Amino acid sequence: MPRTPIQLPTNIEYLSILDENAQIDKQLEPILSTADLKRMYHFMLLARRADERMLKLQRQGRIGTFPQSLGHEAISVGAASAIGSSDWHVPAYREFSGMLLRGWPLETLLLYWGGFEEGARPPDGVNDLPYCVPVASQLLHATGIGMAMKIAGDKKVVLTFFGDGSSSEGDFHEALNFASVFQAPVIFVCQNNQFAISVPLSRQMHCATLAQRAVSYGIPGIRVDGNDILAVYAATKEAVDRARQGLGPTLIEGLTYRTTAHTTSDDPKKYRSPEEEQLWSSRDALIRFRRYLADRGIMDESARISLEAEIEQEIKEAVRKFEEAAGDKELLNPLHMFDYLYAETPEFLERQRNELQQFLASRSAGPGRMEAKSGESAGRDP
Amino acid sequence: MAEMNMAKAINKALGEAMAADERVIMLGADVGVNGGVFRITEGLYARFGEGRVIDTPLAESAIIGTAIGMAIYGLRPVAEIQFAGFDYYNYHQLESHAARFRNRTRGRITVPMVMRAPCGGGIRALEHHSESREAIYAHTPGLKVVIPSSPRNARALLLSAIQDPDPVIYYEPKSLYRAFKEDVPDQPETLPLGQARVVRSGSDITLISYGASLRPTLEAAEQLQEEDGVSAEVIDLLSIVPLDTVTIVTSVKKTGRAVVVHEGPRSCGIGAEVAARINEDSLLYLEAPIKRITGYDVPIPYFSKEKYFLPDADKILQAARQTLSF
Numbered sequence: 001m002p003r004t005p006i007q008l009p010t011n012i013e014y015l016s017i018l019d020e021n022a023q024i025d026k027q028l029e030p031i032l033s034t035a036d037l038k039r040m041y042h043f044m045l046l047a048r049r050a051d052e053r054m055l056k057l058q059r060q061g062r063i064g065t066f067p068q069s070l071g072h073e074a075i076s077v078g079a080a081s082a083i084g085s086s087d088w089h090v091p092a093y094r095e096f097s098g099m100l101l102r103g104w105p106l107e108t109l110l111l112y113w114g115g116f117e118e119g120a121r122p123p124d125g126v127n128d129l130p131y132c133v134p135v136a137s138q139l140l141h142a143t144g145i146g147m148a149m150k151i152a153g154d155k156k157v158v159l160t161f162f163g164d165g166s167s168s169e170g171d172f173h174e175a176l177n178f179a180s181v182f183q184a185p186v187i188f189v190c191q192n193n194q195f196a197i198s199v200p201l202s203r204q205m206h207c208a209t210l211a212q213r214a215v216s217y218g219i220p221g222i223r224v225d226g227n228d229i230l231a232v233y234a235a236t237k238e239a240v241d242r243a244r245q246g247l248g249p250t251l252i253e254g255l256t257y258r259t260t261a262h263t264t265s266d267d268p269k270k271y272r273s274p275e276e277e278q279l280w281s282s283r284d285a286l287i288r289f290r291r292y293l294a295d296r297g298i299m300d301e302s303a304r305i306s307l308e309a310e311i312e313q314e315i316k317e318a319v320r321k322f323e324e325a326a327g328d329k330e331l332l333n334p335l336h337m338f339d340y341l342y343a344e345t346p347e348f349l350e351r352q353r354n355e356l357q358q359f360l361a362s363r364s365a366g367p368g369r370m371e372a373k374s375g376e377s378a379g380r381d382p
Numbered sequence: 383m384a385e386m387n388m389a390k391a392i393n394k395a396l397g398e399a400m401a402a403d404e405r406v407i408m409l410g411a412d413v414g415v416n417g418g419v420f421r422i423t424e425g426l427y428a429r430f431g432e433g434r435v436i437d438t439p440l441a442e443s444a445i446i447g448t449a450i451g452m453a454i455y456g457l458r459p460v461a462e463i464q465f466a467g468f469d470y471y472n473y474h475q476l477e478s479h480a481a482r483f484r485n486r487t488r489g490r491i492t493v494p495m496v497m498r499a500p501c502g503g504g505i506r507a508l509e510h511h512s513e514s515r516e517a518i519y520a521h522t523p524g525l526k527v528v529i530p531s532s533p534r535n536a537r538a539l540l541l542s543a544i545q546d547p548d549p550v551i552y553y554e555p556k557s558l559y560r561a562f563k564e565d566v567p568d569q570p571e572t573l574p575l576g577q578a579r580v581v582r583s584g585s586d587i588t589l590i591s592y593g594a595s596l597r598p599t600l601e602a603a604e605q606l607q608e609e610d611g612v613s614a615e616v617i618d619l620l621s622i623v624p625l626d627t628v629t630i631v632t633s634v635k636k637t638g639r640a641v642v643v644h645e646g647p648r649s650c651g652i653g654a655e656v657a658a659r660i661n662e663d664s665l666l667y668l669e670a671p672i673k674r675i676t677g678y679d680v681p682i683p684y685f686s687k688e689k690y691f692l693p694d695a696d697k698i699l700q701a702a703r704q705t706l707s708f
Contacts (some may be wrong), residue, residue: 047538088455099490117485120487121489121490129454134474137474137479140444140448140451140475142450144450144455144459145452145455146451151407151452152456170441171443171444175444178437178438178444181438340484340485341484342526342547343521343523346576346623348590348624348625348627
């Protein structure tokens with residue numbers, strides 16, 4: 001009488017299909033065409049190699065600080081492969097590989113990390129939002145897009161991403177709650193890489209899984225091996241199918257490890273051991289997926305070697321295009337900072353624009369005190 | 383023409399906007415079945431249904447954050463925050479996202495949405511229900527900020543705000559909701575954002591105000607005429623962003639004297655910006671320093687003492703006389 005247990009759904013599952021030894025669970029193996037599988041590997045490898053190249057570009061000062069996405073390729077590409085081009089993709093900032101798959105040219109993303117707003121402009125026809133830096137805030141945009149799809153009667157879904165650190169933010173909980181209450185077609189994918197810069201997962205939550213947060217919002221939740229692209233794809237596909245049928249949102253937790261620093265400004269040696277990094281590197285998503293493709297006869301060693309060469313060429317070409325754009329006078333024109341704030345530029349902004357324009361003109365007319373101080377040459381002004 | 387108060391005029395505008403454009407939807411806490419705690423959305427739920435007048439969970443960040451997503455997808459959301467004193471929860475969504483999407487995507491993604499919230503003191507409300515923090519939003523590049531002062535301009539400005547292609551903060555001075563009635567045309571009318579109005583012509587001094595402070599400002603102007611024979615020009619800003627510098631400066635060039643009046647705190651407030659623009663464009667026309675009658679730099683006191691914080695006609699009158707006799 002006085003106390004009776006309330007039965008709650010607590011069937012949080014862990015899904016693994018392709019394990020770290022490349023052993024496949026035939027029962028659970030998702031149906032994917034050879035072309036799909038090749039495409040998935042292509043974008044994982046492109047992101048991996050581009051990341052490595054970008055680290056060099058950053059060290060050389062050719063792009064700015066950026067977060068590498070090593071260890072996140074399976075979650076990003078696996079989930080993004082489960083939605084269509086008319087669905088929406090709302091990333092955080094470690095979905096580099098998935099954005100490439102969605103149609104963002106590499107040179108555009110290089111522009112973003114290279115300090116140009118043009119890099120945050122989604123290409124025409126790509127239903128994506130750009131990178132989102134303030135963590136968890138993008139989950140509400142995804143939820144709003146999902147609510148709008150429902151209002152419009154569109155059978156589309158939204159796929160959105162966040163990290164384990166983000167799950168401590170209020171916006172994460174508000175987004176899950178809104179999506180749940182309005183049964184919005186949103187798939188929330190957590191890239192649980194076990195670190196928020198230096199702060200470990202144990203400081204983000206005092207519970208066994210992140211997936212179980214779903215229970216308190218009355219939505220399905222699942223934890224998957226985040227280095228197993230087939231598990232990520234399968235779990236996302238199920239969630240997408242549910243959402244498309246009007247059955248609401250899902251929370252997917254991909255468990256992985258950030259095998260590099262948080263960003264190019266971070267030094268992980270201060271907060272974790274090389275042994276731990278080594279252990280997780282051995283669980284790398286690309287190694288096991290490559291073996292899977294080889295075992296299935298989809299990609300043999302010579303095909304892989306030629307793919308590597310193709311990707312090297314692709315990256316080289318993208319870097320060339322990026323550097324060309326980054327040197328473009330029009331793109332470098334500082335007066336454009338005033339041009340996109342409002343549909344029509346108000347008078348007060350026009351005045352500020354003119355002020356900067358006149359200042360720049362006066363400075364390039366002859367060396368003034370500014371040049372003497374900063375050592376800049378007058379000729380650098382556009 | 384029909385005579386109505388500001389609450390009714392805003393309600394009228396919301397109904398008109400929703401009837402004219404099916405992309406317009408409303409969301410917020412208590413906006414649906416209840417018709418809003420100030421009854422501003424009354425009847426809209428019955429008229430347009432729960433799909434377009436959405437009662438949300440109580441979470442301001444999510445109300446604004448999801449409105450941003452809806453706007454990106456092509457809707458025209460009008461989000462209500464129940465009191466301006468609670469919109470700090472969602473400030474981050476406005477500052478980091480609503481205000482920036484157009485700029486950071488070079489015009490590819492835009493956020494045509496309105497945040498409505500009742501603002502200001504004067505109704506003996508409880509703590510956290512009387513704030514005037516428009517300066518925060520005026521300090522956020524990418525937003526527009528509008529504050530009406532009468533039923534007719536409230537209706538016209540709200541229709542303009544909803545049609546605007548950029549995010550607009552629409553603050554409703556709640557002490558004016560039922561303060562007085564005014565004729566409002568039957569046919570929808572709009573007012574361009576960014577245009578102030580000269581609501582009283584004069585030649586000796588310019589009094590600049592907006593929102594609930596406009597009424598005591600006009601009272602002071604009448605008293606100046608009657609008691610001192612002074613002709614005061616009164617400007618109603620209506621839009622805080624974009625601020626109509628031309629109307630302000632044109633008036634000050636004529637009168638040589640200015641007092642700025644508002645409820646929000648003084649330091650780095652709207653009055654400071656108005657004074658700066660007057661200095662930039664008409665310093666040599668000034669016969670006296672610009673005075674500010676504003677809320678003080680303290681949290682608005684509980685209601686037993688709020689009247690000492692708020693601008694009133696006596697304070698404005700005194701400031702005007704000091705300016706005139708400088």
